Amino acid sequence: MRIKLTWKIWLWIFLFLFALISIFYNPDYFMQKGVLVTAVEKNSSAFEQGLRSGQIISSIDGQTIETVEDFSKIAQEKNTLTEKVKTTITTTNSEYIIYSEKFPEISVTEIPKTNLKTGLDLSGGSRALVKAKDHTLTSSEVTDLVDVMSNRFNVYGISDMSIRSVTDLTGNNFVLIEIAGATPSDLESLISQQGKFEAKIGNETAFSGGEKDITSVSRSGQDSGVYSCSQIAQDEYSCEFRFVIYLSEQAAQKQADLTKNLTINSTAQGNYLSQKLELYLDDIPVDSLLIGEDLKGVVTTQIQISGAGTGATKADAYDAAVKDMNNLQTILITGSLPFQLEIVKLDTISPTLGENFTKYIFLAGFIAILLVSIVLFIRYKTKSAIAPLIICTSEIIITLGIAAFIKWDLDLPSIAGILAAIGTGVNDQIVILDEAKQKEESLNMKQKIKRAFTIIIGVYLTAIASLLPLWWAGAGLLRGFVFTTLIGITIGVLVTRPAFADMIKLIEK
Numbered sequence: 051m052r053i054k055l056t057w058k059i060w061l062w063i064f065l066f067l068f069a070l071i072s073i074f075y076n077p078d079y080f081m082q083k084g085v086l087v088t089a090v091e092k093n094s095s096a097f098e099q100g101l102r103s104g105q106i107i108s109s110i111d112g113q114t115i116e117t118v119e120d121f122s123k124i125a126q127e128k129n130t131l132t133e134k135v136k137t138t139i140t141t142t143n144s145e146y147i148i149y150s151e152k153f154p155e156i157s158v159t160e161i162p163k164t165n166l167k168t169g170l171d172l173s174g175g176s177r178a179l180v181k182a183k184d185h186t187l188t189s190s191e192v193t194d195l196v197d198v199m200s201n202r203f204n205v206y207g208i209s210d211m212s213i214r215s216v217t218d219l220t221g222n223n224f225v226l227i228e229i230a231g232a233t234p235s236d237l238e239s240l241i242s243q244q245g246k247f248e249a250k251i252g253n254e255t256a257f258s259g260g261e262k263d264i265t266s267v268s269r270s271g272q273d274s275g276v277y278s279c280s281q282i283a284q285d286e287y288s289c290e291f292r293f294v295i296y297l298s299e300q301a302a303q304k305q306a307d308l309t310k311n312l313t314i315n316s317t318a319q320g321n322y323l324s325q326k327l328e329l330y331l332d333d334i335p336v337d338s339l340l341i342g343e344d345l346k347g348v349v350t351t352q353i354q355i356s357g358a359g360t361g362a363t364k365a366d367a368y369d370a371a372v373k374d375m376n377n378l379q380t381i382l383i384t385g386s387l388p389f390q391l392e393i394v395k396l397d398t399i400s401p402t403l404g405e406n407f408t409k410y411i412f413l414a415g416f417i418a419i420l421l422v423s424i425v426l427f428i429r430y431k432t433k434s435a436i437a438p439l440i441i442c443t444s445e446i447i448i449t450l451g452i453a454a455f456i457k458w459d460l461d462l463p464s465i466a467g468i469l470a471a472i473g474t475g476v477n478d479q480i481v482i483l484d485e486a487k488q489k490e491e492s493l494n495m496k497q498k499i500k501r502a503f504t505i506i507i508g509v510y511l512t513a514i515a516s517l518l519p520l521w522w523a524g525a526g527l528l529r530g531f532v533f534t535t536l537i538g539i540t541i542g543v544l545v546t547r548p549a550f551a552d553m554i555k556l557i558e559k
Contacts, residue, residue, distance in 0.1 A: 055552075062549035065541070066444050069451020072165060079161050082142060084108040085121050086162070091155035099146040100286070100360075101139065101154075106161060109140040121158050128153035143362065144285065165454040168461070177397045178238070179216075179527075180225045182389035187223040189215075195225055195389065212459065219522050224394065226527075238393060247382070248330045251308040251341070256301070256327065259382055263301035265351075267382050268294040274379075276371045279364050287367035291375040292356040295382055302351045310347030329378075337378065355382075415469050419443070422476050426483070437553045438479045441546050442472050448545075449538045464530030471538020474513065478506045478542060482551055499551045510543045 055063075079086075084106040090097045107115050110124050128137065129152055137153065139146045148154060181187065187195065192215040200213050212228040247259030257263035268274040274293035282288045297305070312323040321343040329337040339355060357378065359370030423439040449468055453460055485502035517535055520528045 056549075058545075058548040058552050062444065062545050065448055065451075065545055069448045069454075072451040072455040073447070074164055076162070076165050078104075079106070082106050082108075082161055084115050084142070085118055085158040085160065087141075087156060088159050089157040095148045095150050096139070096146060096154035096156060099148060100144065101141070101146050101156070105141045105144070107139055107141055107156075107158065111138050118158055118160060125153045125156075165457075166450060167454075167457055167459050177226070177228045177395075178393050179395040180227060180391050181222070181394055183392045185389055187389070189223060191389075192223040192225060199225065199227070216527075217522055219519070225391075238396065250328045250330065251305070251312075251325050254308050256305045256308055257297055263298055264295055264382055265298055266296040267379050269376075269379055274375070276359075276368055276375070279367055279371075281364075282360070285362050286360055287362070287364045288358050288360045289364070289367040289371035290356060290358050291371045292354055293375060293379060295353050295355055297351045297353060299349075299351065302349050305345075305353075306347050306349040309341065309345060312341075312346060314343045314346070415446070415472065418469070419472065419476075426480070437550055437557070438476060441479060441550050441553075442475055445472065445475055445538055445542060445546055448541050449534055452537055452541075453534065458533060459530070460534075461530045463528055464534045467531040467534030467536075468538060470531070470535050471542065474509070474535075474539050475542045475546070478509070478547055479550055481505050482547065482554060499555075502551070503547070506543060506547060510539055513539055 087101065087103050087105045087107060089103055090101050107121065109115055110121070113120075113124060115121050115124075128135070134149055134151050137148045137150065139148065139154075182191075182195075196213055196215050212226075214226055216224050216226045218224070249256045249258070276289050276291045279287060279289040309323060309325075312325050314321050315324050323341040323343060323346055325341070327339040327341050328335060329339065337357060339357065342354075345353070355378065357371075357374055359367055359372070359374045361367035361370050419439060419442045422442075423436070426438055427436075446468055449471065450460075452458075453464070458464070482499065482502045485498045485505075514536065517532050521532045
């Protein structure tokens with residue numbers, strides 16, 4: 051007998067396949083071998099050569115690199131040398147030749163096998179819930195604070211991090227900081243430093259970040275943007291950006307005093323003063339900008355800041371220029387952290403413990419699904435009992451696929467939410483099975499399924515009403531649970547429950 055699948059079953063199959071592709075296919079890493087660069091020390095020889103996080107190292111000095119252990123072994127051998135040697139680092143799209151006495155400070159990890167992003171609970175590291183000391187943060191203030199802290203941590207070379215604003219049920223604003231691989235003392239040290247921004251000419255400070263010296267920064271219109279892109283090498287493009295800042299009268303006078311005795315150098319790009327405008331954040335150099343000859347000894351409150359972003363393609367270079375410009379503008383606007391901070395809650399977890407959590411939770415979920423299927427088979431004694439096992443498994447994969455597609459961080463509350471959605475799904479499927487097997491001659495199968503869905507929709511709406519307040523509970527720490535639960539039960543009501551009902555109809559036929 052030929053089985054004709056309904057459009058609801060086809061929709062379920064399509065979404066299931068989409069989830070598998072979202073989880074396992076990544077065009078950047080597909081079929082790649084090597085180790086993934088997560089951080090490169092700024093101002094190092096490797097950084098100056100162009101090595102960046104996100105690239106894949108496939109070999110060093112001709113030796114194939116397949117694991118982190120391979121990379122670490124070569125790094126240790128290089129660090130035992132006492133003289134400057136040549137190191138050739140080959141990535142999937144470039145080659146970098148470095149002459150140094152020490153191996154470059156490069157952090158690497160294994161190439162991800164899936165697109166799933168794990169939160170701190172599973173990957174290990176430290177988490178801090180932070181608020182302003184003796185001050186209640188407004189929504190705009192907490193947004194600025196997140197921008198400044200993100201820039202500061204980027205300057206320190208920290209890439210595997212998450213910084214976001216959260217709000218509790220009473221409306222208080224906090225900043226939630228998660229850094230993989232960091233210890234609580236490291237995180238506490240970073241947060242306790244309020245930070246400072248300085249622009250120097252030579253060894254003298256011309257102006258500092260914040261409202262005292264900088265009255266305004268242009269972030270839109272003709273005074274701000276990326277204005278030219280060009281190819282500077284075979285596989286490298288550069289895009290120039292510029293924007294205008296406005297100094298206070300006092301800062302403008304100080305800059306005039308610092309530039310009036312400088313000489314003028316002629317370059318292919320134009321004439322510039324002999325000293326550059328060096329930008330520092332917490333005494334760490336951020337950028338170095340040329341000063342036009344027309345600013346020599348001139349008291350001007352309007353200064354044009356320029357810079358460039360580079361990339362393998364023109365689009366990458368443009369995106370890098372926009373990102374660098376926005377970061378620099380944020381630093382200039384806010385300068386040091388606007389508030390003294392205090393840590394409300396500080397947590398840490400080891401990667402090993404996180405792996406054990408994941409393994410045992412999914413093992414418990416699998417056993418629960420298996421036991422439920424056995425109970426259903428004993429109760430109904432038909433092929434219909436197999437369908438819940440198939441549907442529940444698919445719901446897990448679809449939920450994970452959506453999380454991978456939108457790059458949601460999966461933490462322990464997220465996994466708990468997946469299991470909660472499975473429980474709701476099993477309950478709904480039992481309702482459908484019971485209604486389908488009701489021996490009421492006055493109702494046909496379609497009417498029985500419709501009655502079952504009336505119950506399911508009622509439960510679904512009740513679940514949404516009870517879950518939404520949890521989104522803000524615990525200063526946002528339960529959002530993972532709310533997100534995956536809502537995704538799971540929504541996919542269930544819209545896709546898998548209708549597909550399950552049609553499966554039951556086909557099996558009963």
